[in-house]
Amino acid sequence: MAGQQHIVVIGAGYAGLSAATRAGRRHRVTLIAPESRFLHRVREHETAAGRREHRPALDRVIRGRRVTHLRARVTGLDLTARKVLLDTGEAVPYDTLVYALGSRTAGRSVPGVAEHALTAERASEIRRRLAEAPAPGTVAVVGGGATGIELAAELAEAHPAWQVRIVAAGQVGGWFSAKGRGHVLRVFDRLGVRLHEHTEVTAVTADGLSTTDGAVPADVVAWAASMEPHPLAAEAGLTVDPAGRAVVDAYLRSVSHPEVYVIGDAAAVTVPGTGTLRMGCATAQPMGRYLGRRLARGTSGPFAFRYGVQCLSLGRGDGLVQLIHGDDSMRPGAVTGALARLTKAAIVNGVVLALR
Ligand SMILES: Cc1cc2nc3c(=O)[nH]c(=O)nc-3n(C[C@H](O)[C@H](O)[C@H](O)COP(=O)(O)OP(=O)(O)OC[C@H]3O[C@@H](n4cnc5c(N)ncnc54)[C@H](O)[C@@H]3O)c2cc1C
Incomplete structure (x- = not known):
């Protein structure tokens, strides 16, 4: 991880955004997500009930960091050529990929x-x-x-x-x-x-x-x-667990593709003494903060987490x-x-x- 890199972060939720702002203190970061405002998912029930929405503009969150926000949807990953494929037709090359596409509500297979x-x-x-x-x-x-x-x-x-x-x-x-x-x-x-x-x-x-x-x-x-992870990890060929979460090592690197970090709901993370982490903002953001700091500093110990x-x-x-x-x-x-x-x-x- 020595020297300057081009880091591509896909997904601007709790995990991806927290990683991008910290990694962007040292490296050039491209943050890819379709929305212009931060999707504060843990407040979505308030939105449903008609309360005021709290969604800071992503541009404001990344201000002052070497982070460029590309508003696009990821359609695929070329893990061999190290490129992220977008719905705009572009292919964005990376040195290091941070996969943070999160999850969505499960159960869509129930009829109706x-x-x-x-x-x-x-x-x-x-x-x-x-x-x-x-x-x-x-x-x-x-x-x-x-x-x-x-x-x-x-x-x-x-x-x-x-x-x-x-x-x-x-x-x-x-x-x-x-x-x-x-x-x-x-x-x-x-x-x-x-x-x-x-x-x-x-x-x-x-x-x-x-x-x-x-x-x-x-x-x-x-x-x-319940929630299910974004399917792209499995489709792209990252090693996933039975639930479709990408399996990572103690540093949050994909066990099949070490140049790819996976964080947030998308990752199957097992921490010694704590167990396999459940999906949640409570686990996603600490992963993003840890990884952002690790990328910015060039090194750090393994990811540690206690609830x-x-x-x-x-x-x-x-x-x-x-x-x-x-x-x-x-x-x-x-x-x-x-x-x-x-x-x-x-x-x-x-x-x-x-x-x-
Ligand atoms: C109503 C509600 C209340 C909740 N309350 C809590 C709570 O109190 N505590 C708690 O711990 N958890 C809570 N959760 C769960 C929590 O919101 C998630 O676990 C958390 O959002 C996961 O963060 P993440 O960064 O991994 O992914 P997400 O927040 O899901 O972010 C995913 C990012 O990826 C982007 N993305 C998705 N697909 C693509 C694509 N194809 N191309 C580019 N970008 C893409 C999205 O736009 C987004 O930017 C709640 C969830 C809901 C719905």
Whole structure:
């Protein structure tokens, strides 16, 4: 890694942008992503509920660094010729590639999802559908993970005349401690959110959901099932795990192509003592910061990571901070209510500050 390099970073999410701004202190960096504003995904449930959007311009984030933002979509990788292929027809050569294309909501193979459901990425359309409906109706949020919980709480609080239902294949928030899950259920009770647990969605129709527990009528279906990595890593020939995440070594280099670093949701990273990291902003940004510093300095030790807390916003005035061990396993304790909400907001704001 000695001397100046041309580093190409694909993807300007938490991982890619954090890596580009730091690597750009020393090297020439080309950052490739189609959007002009930072996609602050962890606030998308707020956008869906009609709250103000917080999306800093990418140009502002990279200002003062040797980073050029190329607004384009990557269509392929030529790992032999070391080129990134774009939808503009261009092929961008690199010395080092940083792959940070992230993930998207999974479950698109369920019949009717493409036609009748709005995935978490389509937050603006969820907002529009609820705002423009002739009368309040029912919105079904599919997914009992963190994204589904935050989305259901935010929608229920912002649209009290709508009936919000949350549909989950297992328990809603079932991985939290008893205190943590208990708080989520109390908040849903207060907000009037109806739970359909252990209920698998088999199809989405114009009238709502078909499930293993019968029909769940809904005017709007918000799809927030689990996340899957961008498929390009596997298509391009990087070694991937069964979930399609690129397998990397202790320095976040692809095990099959060491000139390619993979970070964020796209990477299957195993840290000794911590385990294989889950997808999340909480893991993506530390990877980006580590790699950016490593590229700028020319060297550093292996990537180290311990979890801190798990945080949820539950509407504007409530939240949950679940205490956890460094390996992401639960502690019994949790902070709830306004203090938890403020903690979550501080973390989310800190994420933007830490992009550079
Ligand atoms: C509503 C919601 C709430 C969430 N809340 C939390 C939370 O509280 N805590 C937490 O840890 N995680 C949370 N997550 C998950 C978190 O958002 C992701 O794990 C995180 O965004 C992953 O970061 P990343 O940088 O790897 O990828 P992403 O943020 O997904 O960024 C991917 C980048 O790649 C770009 N890209 C994609 N395809 C192409 C292409 N073909 N060509 C060029 N560029 C491309 C995108 O435009 C984007 O710039 C939440 C997710 C959602 C949807």
